Amino acid sequence: MAKRNTAFLVRKAVRKKRKFSDVLLDVIINTLLVIAAIAAIYPLWNVLISSVSNTNAISNGEVILWPVGFNLSAYEKMFAEKQIWVGFRNSVIYTTAACIMDFVVTLPCAYALSRRSLPGRKGFMYYFTLTMYFSGGTIPLFLLISKLGWVDTPLALIIPSCTCVFELVIVRNFFEHNISEALFDAARIDGMGFFKFFVKIALPLSKAILAVFFLYRIQAHWNAYLGARMYLYSPNLKTLQQVIQAISAKLDTSLMEDMTSAEIVYAVQQKQLLKYAVVIVSALPLAIIYPFMQRYFVQGVMVGAVKE
Amino acid sequence: MKKKKVANDFSASSLKILRKEIWRHREVYLMMIPALVATFIFRYIPIYGISMAFQNVKLGDKFGQSEWVGLYHFTRFFKGAWCGRVIKNTLIISVLSILTFPLPLMLALLLFNTNSVPLKKIAQTATYLPYLLSLVLVVSIINVFCAGDYGFINIILHRLGMSKINFFGTPTLVYPLYIISGIWSSCGYNAVVYLGALASVDNDQIEAAMIDGAGKLKRIWYIQLPTILPTVMTLLVLNVGNMFAVGADKMILLQTDLNLSCSEIISTYVYKTGVEGAQYGFSTAVNLFQSVISVVMLLSINKLSKKLTGIQVI
Numbered sequence: 001m002a003k004r005n006t007a008f009l010v011r012k013a014v015r016k017k018r019k020f021s022d023v024l025l026d027v028i029i030n031t032l033l034v035i036a037a038i039a040a041i042y043p044l045w046n047v048l049i050s051s052v053s054n055t056n057a058i059s060n061g062e063v064i065l066w067p068v069g070f071n072l073s074a075y076e077k078m079f080a081e082k083q084i085w086v087g088f089r090n091s092v093i094y095t096t097a098a099c100i101m102d103f104v105v106t107l108p109c110a111y112a113l114s115r116r117s118l119p120g121r122k123g124f125m126y127y128f129t130l131t132m133y134f135s136g137g138t139i140p141l142f143l144l145i146s147k148l149g150w151v152d153t154p155l156a157l158i159i160p161s162c163t164c165v166f167e168l169v170i171v172r173n174f175f176e177h178n179i180s181e182a183l184f185d186a187a188r189i190d191g192m193g194f195f196k197f198f199v200k201i202a203l204p205l206s207k208a209i210l211a212v213f214f215l216y217r218i219q220a221h222w223n224a225y226l227g228a229r230m231y232l233y234s235p236n237l238k239t240l241q242q243v244i245q246a247i248s249a250k251l252d253t254s255l256m257e258d259m260t261s262a263e264i265v266y267a268v269q270q271k272q273l274l275k276y277a278v279v280i281v282s283a284l285p286l287a288i289i290y291p292f293m294q295r296y297f298v299q300g301v302m303v304g305a306v307k308e
Numbered sequence: 309m310k311k312k313k314v315a316n317d318f319s320a321s322s323l324k325i326l327r328k329e330i331w332r333h334r335e336v337y338l339m340m341i342p343a344l345v346a347t348f349i350f351r352y353i354p355i356y357g358i359s360m361a362f363q364n365v366k367l368g369d370k371f372g373q374s375e376w377v378g379l380y381h382f383t384r385f386f387k388g389a390w391c392g393r394v395i396k397n398t399l400i401i402s403v404l405s406i407l408t409f410p411l412p413l414m415l416a417l418l419l420f421n422t423n424s425v426p427l428k429k430i431a432q433t434a435t436y437l438p439y440l441l442s443l444v445l446v447v448s449i450i451n452v453f454c455a456g457d458y459g460f461i462n463i464i465l466h467r468l469g470m471s472k473i474n475f476f477g478t479p480t481l482v483y484p485l486y487i488i489s490g491i492w493s494s495c496g497y498n499a500v501v502y503l504g505a506l507a508s509v510d511n512d513q514i515e516a517a518m519i520d521g522a523g524k525l526k527r528i529w530y531i532q533l534p535t536i537l538p539t540v541m542t543l544l545v546l547n548v549g550n551m552f553a554v555g556a557d558k559m560i561l562l563q564t565d566l567n568l569s570c571s572e573i574i575s576t577y578v579y580k581t582g583v584e585g586a587q588y589g590f591s592t593a594v595n596l597f598q599s600v601i602s603v604v605m606l607l608s609i610n611k612l613s614k615k616l617t618g619i620q621v622i
Contacts, residue, residue, distance in 0.1 A: 019523050021523050021524075021525065022524045025524045030422055033418050033431040034427070034431070036434075037430055037435060038434075040495075040496065041434045043438075043492070046460055047452060050452075059458055059463065061463040061467040105342045106343060109339060112337070113340070115333070115336055117329070118333050119330050127347070134599070135351065135599070137358070137596065138556075138582060138595060139357070139578070142583055144350070144357065163346050194336050223441075225442065225443060225444050245448075245561065275452050278448070279449060282445060287437070287440070290440055
């Protein structure tokens, strides 16, 4: 009560004689924030409006704030590209399978490591966290996967990535701080074992961290590129990221000074337009779920920042 | 009941208690087995595979058991034409990245100190959004923006009567492309960490300062910044310590045949010689060189920071 009063008085007093420098600072802060927000959004906005504009308008530099000569030909062209659909299908399958794998391997282990009474807990923790600092590097893992015969099979993308130590630590921290020991003792008196407690009580109480876990893993698997490039060669196995990369890298690396034929110019313009559409369509799924999931993303960063 | 009995049984040796505790936790150990096995196979066996850096690896050989060649791969790397160039490029990229280190901090301070709630929400959402895009998409956007004749930037330059820039044909331009796209895609994400730290700023202190007539700038400088200094230092140590460990993923996407002299860094070189060139031993050696330097650097920066500021990360 007393505290609220002082706060009120302070605010009143301060409001009365707000310094000119403070007002100026507020203006500067808000201006900079507006600039930052626009700088972050504009590249995406520009791609979006270009993807639905007329190619000649784009080349003349008329497409800056709004679409000019609205049309959807880029999207029609894109939907006709079969490879994009194959990549999309593959990415959905791989991401789903890999997330299930991550869940099955990581979550029980995170719970196990959160039990304070577990003998040898510290040693196991070192066993996992050590791999964050020391790794064998690219080639030994690559050769190991080759020896297992997983090259050019989806297994190479689905199985090895289940050793996600960072997420393991985040989830363990959450279990440790949020699932009380008393709750477990109560369940134990009712005859509940460790595993049953994990499935029936700990998991349902941890929806927030599960959301964080799945968002992180979905993002990691959906966006992964280098691994796919290393292990997958067959066209019908390639991921969406590989397909996008192949489309976006085509025909744009050098200035085509020797281009005279109108046909080539047209082809290049069409390719460019297709790239705009591809970027938009592949950014779309994440952009749609993002507003609903934003608080979980932020929460994940916070939980991760808790130092042991 | 059982637990009480164990605890009261003073005559039992501690070993016996330990054995009982382990047996009581048998289910917990079972739950750890998949992760233990997976980590052993996919993390520890590759560490054993580092021995390939000292071997002449051929495809038919058993894993990590090829003919020993000593330091042959290392001397070949150090004498090779690419050695100096890839080290230089890696260092340029990382030094430039560290120079951008204050930007997320500034963004967080702006977001924390704005007096407009809707603006804060919009700006935070907008700056975080690019982080969701994959590196392939980020580079695709760079590609369409900076394309030779029909990229947005060149169209605008042309319209303003300036000459076009050949972004992918001019080797040195790969540095700004890498750094600026890095700021764009991760500044908002990194700011969230500082925002979390700023949440613990003491409100009583702020009020006391306001009564004493401290303006906003002074409150930022004398209260908010000291509060988040440990977080800032931790991240700085990690960033500087990891300087040598620039990843291959983004650079390999930005590379063209024309900018290779500036865009080949250690990790992309490892990828190319190893995965594409099949020089397994050589590539592992270069990778080992990079990891060793990184670990040494991280540890020494950590020690330095402990000495100077009392903050240590590891």
